[in-house]
Amino acid sequence: MTSALDLAGVLRSAPTDDLLRRLSARQLRPSTVHDAFDLADSLLEPASVRDVLSRLDRTELRLLQAAREPADTATLAERLASPADDALSPVETAVAHLLDLFLLVPSTDGRIVATPDAVGERLDDDPLLSAERLADERPPVVLEAVDDIDREAVDARSSERLYAIVIEVAEILRALEQSPARELAKGGLALPETRRLAEAARIDVDDVSTLLGITTRAGLARTSPDGWVVTAEANAWLASSWPDRWEALTSSWLDSLPLEIVAVLRQRVETSWGEPLREFTLWSYPAGAAWVPERLAAFSRSAELLGLSSGGVPTSAALALFREGAGAARSRVAELLPEAVEQVYLQHDLTVVSPGPLSPALDARLRVIAVVESAGLAATYRITEGGVQRALSEGETADTLRAFLAEISATGIPQPLDYLVQQSAERHGRYRVSGVEPGTPGFPADAVTLVEADEHTSIDTLEVDHALSPLALRRLDGLRIVSRFERDTVFWALSDERYPVVVLDETGISVTPPVRRRPRRPVPAPARDQLREMVERLSAENEGSTETTDRAWIARQLDAAVKGRLTVTISIEQPDGTTSSLEMEPTGVGGGRLRGRDKKSDVERTLPLSHVVAVSSSR
Secondary structure, three states: OOOHHHHHHHHHHOOHHHHHHHHOOOOOOHHHOOOHHHHHHHHOOHHHHHHHHOOOOHHHHHHHHHOOOOEOHHHHHHHOOOOOOOOOOOHHHHHHHHHHOOOOEEOOOOOOEEOOHHHHHHHHHOHHHOHHHHHHOOOOOOOOOOOHHHHHHHHHHHHHHHHHHHHHHHHHHHHHHHOOEOEOOOOOEOHHHHHHHHHHHOOOHHHHHHHHHHHHHOOOEEEEOOEEEEOOHHHHHHHOOHHHHHHHHHHHHHHHOOHHHHHHHHHHOOOOOOHHHHHHHHHHOOOOOOOHHHHHHHHHHHHHHOOOEEOOEEOHHHHHHHHHOHHHHHHHHHHHOOOOEOOEEEOOOOEEEOOOOEOHHHHHHHHHHEEEEEOOOOOEEEEOHHHHHHHHHOOOOHHHHHHHHHHHEOOOOOHHHHHHHHHHHHHOOOEEEEEOOOOOOOOOOOOOEEEEEOOHHHHHHHHHOHHHHHHOOEEEEOOEEEEOOOHHHHHHHHHHOOOOEEEEOOOOOEEOOOOOOOOOOOOOOOOOOHHHHHHHHHHHHHOOOHHHHHHHHHHHHHHHHHHHOOOEEEEEEOOOOOEEEEEEEEEEEEOOEEEEEEOOOOEEEEEEHHHEEEEEEOO
């Protein structure tokens, strides 16, 4: 028999960091655990065992059946011997994994392993997990294969998605940069935010969560007290080439896939990722019916979005990804993606038509003066006065903007566009916003921001604009007006109402507009890591007084033996200092004495508890 008593000994001796890592893969209730015996009982609870069994492959389940009689690895391999089956994982690897999950318990010297009885009982509960059925069922036969001609057709169908995924993630990042996406208290995006991101990326609402997950795993977005925001790495990603962007998204996605999915794909990556893959996954994980459909559906959808499959059939980039890695997949994708273009068509209606994917640098600069009306292989932009004003505030001039437009235009600069640039440059800086030191002579005591203009009518316009009434503007003279709100707040209020406004620094020089600040939400208290707290608590108890700790450990061992009606080997210290052993089935502990049946003589014995120096399982 292999019981909680044996498992508790393994748990007690495990290093803290190693124990934390191994327990993170198990379903536990840390709040109910107070010592190694509680932890062993929790690991052997039916719900916890069933949960971990559902994620074991066929080899591992067969090993658990084979190890119900203790044996070494070589013997277990012999017990599993069956006709050649490439679909089974190596026995040594499987044993190591089961030991890591505390589903096999090693002997004192580590050579022999055994399946705990509680785990064996759960195996017996499910007819699909019987030793005979696990050994006899053959893997599903592959009834289809995709030849090279079909693969080329699949590549052609998926090529648009290879480009689209990069565009969609880029638009999500820009939407998050403009305004963080609010997260619900229970997790996930609020519906209005989901719709906003879907509209920005021009995707289905149902795909927002998947795409945001891909974006987050690539390190381009994260959660914050303000909601979902972009990371510092996003700018570098946006400036990289189309193939490099795709590789960054796909490599991080691959790293995040469940190990069970990766394991089956390594063996069946060439076949359809639809029903054939589902059948093989269910064969590989006989107890996984609860998770296989859901995880495969999530995998299949994200793979389609990344352009790794079309209609459930993997592309050549997908084969390269799983066989050789992300670098090889990138090389294949670079062959499929169209070359970046350097020139566009400027229209009289201020639209810009790109005949292909613009290089990232040109796209970024064009977005300063234009809004995107349609993204894709042939994108359409529209240049606006607000965009031109923004570019002028960031240091552009009418001449540099004309030079840029002439360089990228295949048809010259239309007259309406040239006129817009010229008029915007002439109007730029009509309103100038600067800070005021409190108490400055000639200013109201609470004035902190000054707005100046060159014409009385310009200040008149600000005074009568009801949209600016929250700023509580007060006129100083014909060309100046002040506010008690900060400079940046005033600037964005005027900018939002499309006034040609610039920001001045302390020396009166025009500077780059400030980043828009948003109200910050309270920082939530970090969630308690109950698993870590439990492991640290157990480690602290083990590091206490050696004598006290050892006596408490022996008492818990004996209690577990009584509870489980186990036969144990008890080491007893004799008056002369020597030690003797007794094989006993304890029946009770109390009053400083241990009672039990001597298994050798089959008589009841009572021993002083203080003379018991060690307890070990009798296997």
